[in-house]
Amino acid sequence: MSELPYNVAYLGIGSAAWLVAALKLRAWRRDPSFGLLVVALAIASPSTAFLLASPLLYRAIGHLTGVGNLATLFVYLGIVGFSAAAVVLALVWTPPEERADDRIWAPLDDRLRQRVRHRTALFAALVPVLVALFLAGGPYRPETPLTFDTTFAPRTATALFLALYQGLFAYALIDIGRVCLGHAARLPHGWLRRGIRLIALGALTACGYVVCKLAAIALAHAGVDGAEWLSTALGPAFATLGAIGITCGFAGPAGAAWAARRRDFRALRPLWDLVYRADRRLALEGPPSPAWRERVALRDLEWRTTRRGLEIRDGQLTLRPFVDPAAVHAAQRLAGRAALAPSHRDALVVATAMRSAVTALAAGAVPRPREEQPALPGLDTAPAEERAHLVLVAAYLRSPLLERALEPLG
Amino acid sequence: MPLGHWRLPEGVDVRGTGNGLGRTRRRMRAVARELRLPPLSTVEELCAAVSAHLDRPIRIAPRRMRVGEPSGFVERLPAEDVVHVEQETSGLHRAHIICHELAHLLCGHLSAPASPDQDAGKVELPTIDPEMVRLVLGRSHYDDAAEEEAEVLGAELMRILVLAPGAGTTSQLAPALEHRKGQHV
Known part of the structure; x- marks a missing residue:
């Protein structure tokens, strides 16, 4: 299997998304707001994951650390980072009628802050569990930048590691997708609505990745052959498209606002x-x-x-x-x-x-x-x-x- | 307590020059941040916050300015400071003029008022008529460093205001997705 298309896709998307994350972080420094910080982290985390998932960097990490397939742990933790950020964002973006306060653009109230803390704590607690499961499975040889899941799914610890990671990811995607769709129905036409719908569409598409991967993992764990393409071709395709949708959804409204401002400036x-x-x-x-x-x-x-x-x-x-x-x-x-x-x-x-x-x-x-x-x-x-x-x-x-x-x- | 400790030394003119203005902008951004104000909806709320910070009553007085008068000026009375602002201009403009005058107060560009118990005739003001205890700083041009500072700090104070958050859903999403809290920006 040629690794070139994967390198191109993962490095390309990772770099582009990191650029968006950097711009968001710069905007946050100019005008701090909690939602913006969470969005910036929600992009930076999976961008790093995409970069490390490219076979080029994947192997480099293996060489540098001497631990084969260690990059998988980092990649999946990067996606867990996205899951945590998305879940927090869904909380912060919970529609107005569910929040008593009029000033919904104002900083977090205490109740919301507490709920955010609980969710973050839950994810933080699951990270060591994931690490432990990964190490328990011992999936170090052979080096498998593209076929990790199906190669090591027969090991129970690794299967649990993969299932837990996918479960968190699915939960986060459904949560953020649901909240975004709720907002899209209420927004006037324009780039803000387009962006929100793109995020929802991207999240839905990324669910396709979860479905493919879970199926592939289950089949591999059960010893059934011939379904690797779910994990190595269809799944990554869904993930890539989903990532593009979500990144464009996050970046689009800001880009449109900037362009409108520039047009007005000149006018x-x-x-x-x-x-x-x-x-x-x-x-x-x-x-x-x-x-x-x-x-x-x-x-x-x-x-x-x-x-x-x-x-x-x-x-x-x-x-x-x-x-x-x-x-x-x-x-x-x-x-x-x-x-x-x-x-x-x-x-x-x-x-x-x-x-x-x-x-x-x-x-x-x-x-x-x-x-x-x-x-x-x-x-x-x-x-x-x-x-x-x-x-x-x-x-x-x-x-x-x-x-x-x-x-x-x- | 006016934030006056970082004022420019005498005789230094950085008015209008690229680097000078950039430095002023960075300084004023830090000053505004020092106030630690949450986002506020109206300029009246900002005025109340500045008043609390300076521990001195500040009143906004919209009026129709006469020909030759600036668009805004602050008047220091013994018991309070009054910000006079042109009433017949847009809401955004008026808010900025008020922020400019509040910036003068924050910068300490106005000297301390005469004490109310002091007999006006005993005030030691060699060049000013002792009857005139009102001190005035207007907004029209940026001929000196004080005006430039006030204009830049006024702009930073405006950024604390969210005058047009947008209806419901927009106001929730705009900060994170459009990088702006208010639709007026």
């Missing part, structure tokens, strides 16, 4: 340029970055996007005394005639107001006293809608409707 630039032209001192960081740097902006986007939004709002306040009421009325009329949706109408009015104000300011107009300043829409925007509103305003800066609204002003 806000024209509006920010407008207020910067009005008052350079609004910018905390100067000078403004050139266009090419905007295109490759990848780092520190949360800070940069937040700053951009705030400075635009500061600029809006600075420009308010110079807004031309006639331009605002013209924009409202045009929005009505074009039958724009309320959010679009507000965006057109605000964009027109700000452009008219910049022109007036540049022409040396006198600021209007507070009572004469026209009331602008978009000030009662909820925090969750703020960025979307500003992005829409930025988009309307390029709208022909805006040019028409400013026309009478010459």
